[in-house]
Amino acid sequence: MTLDPETLDFAKGDGLIPVVVQDADTLQVLTLAYMDRAALDETIASGEATFFSRSRGGRWRKGETSGNRQTVVSITPDCDGDAIVLAVRPMGPACHLGTTSCFGDADAPGLGRIAALERTIAVRASEDPSVSYTARMIAEGPKRLAQKVGEEGVETALAGVAGPDTELASEAADLIYHLLVLLRSRHLSFQAVLDVLAERARPAKDTR
Numbered sequence: 001m002t003l004d005p006e007t008l009d010f011a012k013g014d015g016l017i018p019v020v021v022q023d024a025d026t027l028q029v030l031t032l033a034y035m036d037r038a039a040l041d042e043t044i045a046s047g048e049a050t051f052f053s054r055s056r057g058g059r060w061r062k063g064e065t066s067g068n069r070q071t072v073v074s075i076t077p078d079c080d081g082d083a084i085v086l087a088v089r090p091m092g093p094a095c096h097l098g099t100t101s102c103f104g105d106a107d108a109p110g111l112g113r114i115a116a117l118e119r120t121i122a123v124r125a126s127e128d129p130s131v132s133y134t135a136r137m138i139a140e141g142p143k144r145l146a147q148k149v150g151e152e153g154v155e156t157a158l159a160g161v162a163g164p165d166t167e168l169a170s171e172a173a174d175l176i177y178h179l180l181v182l183l184r185s186r187h188l189s190f191q192a193v194l195d196v197l198a199e200r201a202r203p204a205k206d207t208r
Contacts, residue, residue: 003075005040009082016052017083021094024073024087025119026112030094031102035084040075047072049088068092114190117177121184137178138185145182152178 010017016034023030033051035043039059042050049062049070063069070088077084095102108116124134137145152175159168180190 003044003077003084005037005044007081008040008077008084009080010037012082016054019051020083020085021049021070022085022087023108023112023115024089025115026108027115028101028106028108028112029103030070030088030090030100043072043075043086049086062094063091066092066096068094070094114176114180118180118184118189121180125184134181137181142182142185145178145185149175149178149182 008017013034015036017040019033019035021030021033022028033049034054035050036052036059039050039052042059042061046061049072050059051062052058053060061069069091070086071091073087073089075084075086090100093100099105100107121134124132125138127135129136129139137148152171156168156171156175159171163171183190183192
C-alpha cells in the first residue's frame with residue numbers, strides 16, 4: 001500500500017471520504033463505507049480495513065466483534081482524490097445480515113465464481129484425501145490431474161458436437177474445475193492464465 005494520504009481530499013466530504021470495499025479476488029463489491037483521515041492511517045498501519053461509523057460517531061475496525069476482518073490488498077483513489085476503492089480479502093461475510101455483500105445476497109456472481117471456487121479448492125486441498133475428492137486428486141499429482149483434464153476436455157468437445165446445451169455447460173464446468181485443481185497442484189492460480197490473456201490482448205508492436 002503506497003497511497004499518500006496527503007493526496008486525498010477529505011475536506012470535500014466534511015472530513016470523510018466514501019470507500020468502495022471490493023473483494024480482491026472475486027471483484028465483488030462488498031460494501032460502501034466511510035473513512036476519516038485517522039481511519040485511513042489506521043488501515044494503512046494495521047493492514048486491516050478500518051472505517052469511520054457515522055452512526056457510532058467514531059472509528060471501528062471491520063470484524064473487531066464478529067471476527068469477519070478484512071485484510072487490505074490495495075487502496076486506489078479515484079481521479080479527484082475524494083473517494084477510494086479498498087481491495088480486501090475478507091475473512092467472513094461483509095454484511096451484518098450474514099451475506100457476502102451488502103448489495104444483494106449473491107455469493108461471488110459472474111466470473112467471480114472462479115476465484116470463489118479456487119478458495120474452496122485451497123481449503124479442500126488440506127483435507128483428508130480419503131474424504132475429499134479434491135485432496136485425493138492433488139495427492140495423486142499433476143500427471144494424474146493432467147490426464148483428468150484431458151478426459152474432461154474430450155467429454156466437453158463431444159458434448160459441444162452432439163450434446164444438448166445443458167450437457168455442454170455441465171461438461172465445461174467439470175473441465176474448469178479440474179483445470180483449477182491442476183493449476184493448484186502446480187502452485188498456480190487462474191490469475192496466471194488471465195495475465196497471459198491480458199498480455200496477448202495488447203496491440204502487437206510494429207516490427208517494420
